[in-house]
Amino acid sequence: MYYLLIALVLLTKAVLAGDAPDWVIQPGKSAAFPASAYIVGYGSASAQNPDAQKIAEDNARAALSGSIVTDLRSTVISRLEEQGKNSAEYFSSVTQSSTGLQLLGISIETYKDKKLVHVLAYAKRTELSATYNKKREALISNIAAIITQAKAAEESKKIEDAAALYLSLFPMYEALRETEIVLTVVHRESQVFQPDKAIPSRTEIAQTIDRLLAQSITSVEDAARAVAYQVSKQISGTTGSFLVSPMTYQDSKMSSPFARYFQQALETQFQKYAVWEVARQARGFQPKSSQITRDLVIASGAGCIFEGNYWEQGDRIKLIGRLRDVQNGRIMAAVEVTLDIAHIQKTGLSIKPENMLKALADQKAFAEEEVISSDIQLDVWTNKGTENLLFAEGEIMKIYVRTNRAAHIRILYNFADGSRTLLYDDHYIDEAKANQVVEIPGEFECTGPFGAEMMVVVASVGKLPEVKTYSVDGIAYLDEKDAKKAAYGTRGFKKKDPASSTSPQQTEKKLTITTIAK
Structure with a gap:
């Protein structure tokens, strides 16, 4: 069997004294590393x-990976959607997971002052192109070689061996897809790589x-059993522990009662197959860096996370999952299983939130004119992390x-019913608490109505303008019902002209949260 091993090259240059470089004065922006030639991240x-x-x-690596996902969504996916092409499933392994994309060939520059350690992570587009083109060619070659072995085993009636060889291809197909996505962003192309004729498709x-x-x-239990079996065959002979995350509906980041049920069924089946150890999610953890999901998995006593999406395809559901090492981003196992929607309907569980269309419209409204500044960095998370967030009643x-x-x-x-509330307004974090974890006072209990919800957190160096609200039982609700106007009023600013040399000292983060009844 063939394995692709590519070392992570990390070059570090430290600056301890002298004038601060331009990328410290304007975080992440440097004349030496223009966006046309480099991908950068500041931490x-x-x-x-x-x-x-x-x-x-x-933090710098997370910012760099985040910039790739942002570029992917804003320039590539949007253009494909304008052309009427549905690319969501193709890009989902990168756009839906913060642990997914860990680039090869990142270089590091460091500057230290009395208060902070500043880091700039950067990668040259031409060098990334060369590295990932070689990786793509090697993956295709390795996949073709394993397929040849699998076919030979099948012809020799060694069915179990053939199945194991075919299963070993799933992580390689995922790696191939991510490699092609990096190349797409590096070249800023609005097209998806066409399947290589030398190898069959993953489907x-x-x-x-x-x-x-x-x-x-x-x-549903049979589907969970099939997923657990396929994963067990791919990680056979190794040891470890992993966290099982609720799957999300297509590329929406929204979950459902079905996802909760399937998560529990998966945990049961993984334990039956005795493949590694299924960890329990830590509560109230304090991530050390901006890589929240990675730190959550580690705090839970695990090294990997199993996550994925499920996609409606006519009268069937396709479940796509992957087991990923959160330290290095390596895909340890990947699966693709389909089942009839009728089998899910028998459970009486919905596969998507009832308010999904309204929630998607709200997400789109709040994404427009989004204000993001590199001058101020903001991390936001819950006691369940930042991704695949699912809270049950109580x-x-x-x-x-x-x-x-x-x-x-x-x-x-x-909220799921369309109302909007200010959980906190003008909560001030002073200089003494900068770069420290701040818990927002109070606990928030999950109650109905249930569905897809969204939390928007805005951080501003200056005081934010007042928002008109009315009070019900001590809760401040927004007067404004229209999502676009609510988004604009909450920020108090509009998106700055990219040609401007100054950056608005304000940024925001959004979390998608699904709430369900018990």
Whole structure:
């Protein structure tokens, strides 16, 4: 069997004295690293922290990966959608997971002052292109070689060996897809790589596996069993532990009662197959860096996370999942299983929130004119992290924030029924609490009406303008019902002209949260 091993090249240049470089004065922006030729990310950490260098580097890498996802959504996916092409599933492994994209060939520059350790992570587009083109060619070659072995095993009636070989291809197909996505962003192309004619598609491999294993899937439990079996075969002979995350509906980041049920069924089946150890999610953890999901998994005593999406395809549902090492981004296992929607309907569980269309419209409205500044960095998370957030009736949500400088914090919450409330307005984080975890006072209990909800957190160096509200039982609700006007009023600013040399000292983060009945 062939394995693709590519070392992560990390070059570090430290500056300890002298004038601060331009990328410190205007975080992440440098004449030496123009966006046309480089992809960059800026991170910082308190110089008083003994792990300041590592935390700042982690934050810079997270910012760099985030810039790729932002570029992917704003320039590539949007153009494809304008052309009427549905690319959501193709890009989902990158756009739906913060642990997914960890670039090869990142270089690091460091500047230290009395208060902070500043780090700039950067990668040259031409070098990324060369590296990832080589990786793509190697992956295609390795996939083709394993397919040849699998076909030989099948012809020799070694069905179990053939199935194992085909299953080993799933992580490689995922790696190939991510490689092609990086190349798409590097070249700023609005097209999806066409399937290489030298190898079959991943779906064709999945169909071959289904034929060889002849697994009968007539219930949600059967689907969970098939997923657990396929994962167990791919990680056989290794040890470890992983966290099972609720799957989300297509590319919406929204979950459902079905997702909660399937998560529990998966945990049961994984334990039956005795593949690794299923970890329990830590509560109230304090992430050290901006890589929230990675730190949550580690705090839970695990090294990997199993996550994915499910896609409606006519009268069937396709479940796509992947087991990923959160430290290096490596895909340890990947699966693709389909089942009839009728089998889900028997459980009486919905596969998407009832208010999904309204929630999607709200997400779109709040994404327009979004104000993001590199001058102020904001991390926001709950006691369940930041991704695949699913809260059941009666569960308590806690909110945490962290900024790299003094800032005014505003938290707007959009409920499933369309109402909007200011959970907190003008919560001030002073300079002494910069780069530290700040827990927003109070606990928030999950109650009806249930569905897809959204939390918007705005951080501003200056005081935010007043928002008109009315009070019901001590809760401040927004007067404004229109989503676009509510978004504009909550920010108090509009998106700055990209040609301007100054950056608005304000930024925001949004979390998608699904609430369900018990």
